[in-house]
Amino acid sequence: xxxxxxARVQIVAxxxxxxxxxxxxxxxxxxxxxxxxxGVLLDRERGLEGIDADLVVVFGGDGTILSTARHMxxxxxxxxxxxxxxxxxxxxxxxxxxxxxxxxxxxxxLREEHRLLIECHAPGQDSPVLxxxxxxxxxxxxxxxxxxxxxxGNRSVTTYSGDGLIVATPVGSTAYSLSLGGPIxxxxxxxLVLTPIAPHALPVRPLVxxxxxxxxxxxxxxxxxxxxxxxxxxxxxxxxxxGDRILLRRAKSxxxxxxxxxxxxxSILRQKFDWAGSPQYAARIADLESPSENQxxxx
Numbered sequence: 001x002x003x004x005x006x007a008r009v010q011i012v013a014x015x016x017x018x019x020x021x022x023x024x025x026x027x028x029x030x031x032x033x034x035x036x037x038x039g040v041l042l043d044r045e046r047g048l049e050g051i052d053a054d055l056v057v058v059f060g061g062d063g064t065i066l067s068t069a070r071h072m073x074x075x076x077x078x079x080x081x082x083x084x085x086x087x088x089x090x091x092x093x094x095x096x097x098x099x100x101x102x103x104x105x106x107x108x109x110l111r112e113e114h115r116l117l118i119e120c121h122a123p124g125q126d127s128p129v130l131x132x133x134x135x136x137x138x139x140x141x142x143x144x145x146x147x148x149x150x151x152x153g154n155r156s157v158t159t160y161s162g163d164g165l166i167v168a169t170p171v172g173s174t175a176y177s178l179s180l181g182g183p184i185x186x187x188x189x190x191x192l193v194l195t196p197i198a199p200h201a202l203p204v205r206p207l208v209x210x211x212x213x214x215x216x217x218x219x220x221x222x223x224x225x226x227x228x229x230x231x232x233x234x235x236x237x238x239x240x241x242x243g244d245r246i247l248l249r250r251a252k253s254x255x256x257x258x259x260x261x262x263x264x265x266x267s268i269l270r271q272k273f274d275w276a277g278s279p280q281y282a283a284r285i286a287d288l289e290s291p292s293e294n295q296x297x298x299x
Contacts (some may be wrong), residue, residue, distance in 0.1 A: 007106055008038040010053035010077070012068050014060035015042040017084040023059060023095055030099055035106060049073040055105055055258075059095070061085020066233045069117065069132045069255045078112055080105050080258045089174060089272055092259055104260075111261050114254035115187055116169045116211055120232050123244040131232040132255055134172035135248055137217055137240060138164030138197060139228040145200055146228050147220035153213035159220060162199040164228065167192055167215055167248050171255075174273075176234075182206040187265050192248070214249035 009031060013020045024040070031037060038053040044064050048056075048071040056079045058068050065081050081091030082098045093101040104110050119128035120135050139146035148165050150157040168177040170185035173193050178184060182195035183206060192215060195206040209215065221227045221242030230246060231237045240246070269275040 007035045007054040008052060009035045009102075010038040010048070010051050010056045011040045012044060012048070012056060012058045012060075012064065013040070013042050014044050014064040014084070017060055019095075020059055020084060023084070023098070027098060031102065034103070044068065045071070047071050047073075049075055051075075051077075053077055055080065055102075057082065057098075057102060057105075058091065059084055059098075060091065062087060062090045063235070065090045066132050067235055070130045070233065070236070073130065074251070074253045076117075076253045076256050078105070078256045078258050080110070087272055089268065090171070090257065092263065092268075105258055109261070110258040113187065113257045113259055115171050115257055116190065117251040117253060117255050118167075118169055118192070118211075118248050119251045120230075121247040121249075122230055122232075122238045123240060123246065125238070129232050129236055130251055132169060132171050133175050133233045134166050134168040134177060135246070136164060136166050136176065136197075136231045136234075137219075137228065137246060138231070140226065143227060149218040149220055150194065151216040151218075152209045157194075157207070157209075158204070160196050160199060160204065161201065162204075163197040165197060165217065166195040167217075168195060169211075172233075174269075177206070180206075183208065184269070190250075211250045214247055216248075217246040219244045219246075 044067040056077045058065050058079060059082045080101060082093050082095055083091035084095060118131050120131055121128045137148060145161050146164055147159055147161045149159045166177045170187045170189050173182060173185040177193055177195040180195050182193050185191055185193060190211045191208050192211050193206055193208050196204050219227055219240050219242055223243040225242040227242060228240055229237055230240050
């Protein structure tokens, strides 16, 4: 990302994070000396489509970034995540490094990486919802198994019977899907992973499919019978009934994530998930790469 004029910066923050107002109180005056402030949004559920900005800086956790991506719609902007949450897989920079990270972004010294976005066409909804992580169709609390017939493109895959099904992007492959034994997808892959939730069949395993083909789920139950819910990115929820169809397809736009040049997906896996492999190699990994190595470059 290279800026040829004074940048307009939009701030998005999760006011439910206790320290966010105090953080912004010192950060905003500093920012206004270096860029034009396009706006400050403290409610992460407010719309962002059509905002006039060159850069979005998000103060919060990964959940705040998920909602920001959804609310930007087709007009995705370069986005820098400042972590006020726990894991910070997408919100890469610590709050102590916020000023240095923004300076790098304004100078065009951060790498822009694209992440797959999916349109979810939910039953009864006039317009699709964007998701960056996953769509989860699951049974209701007081119901038995849910059955979901799946098509990829025009081809039938199978009918999943169990507690539900996750359709995850590469970003979402390190979330709920991973906890159920799903594979980790490298972020540049144009693919989705279908991960069953407690399937009622031993041979049923997660399946990776190309993202250029739409995925369609059909709820196999008597027409109109309530069976469960559909949840996108853990934030947007609808009830689903027998006969409902859910269509998931690749969006025209991609999420634009700003990251350090020295960082890569595998180093983040090692840092955030303690993904060192065999214990005999853990010390070697620690010597080559400390968790704060790249963060030190912006402090």
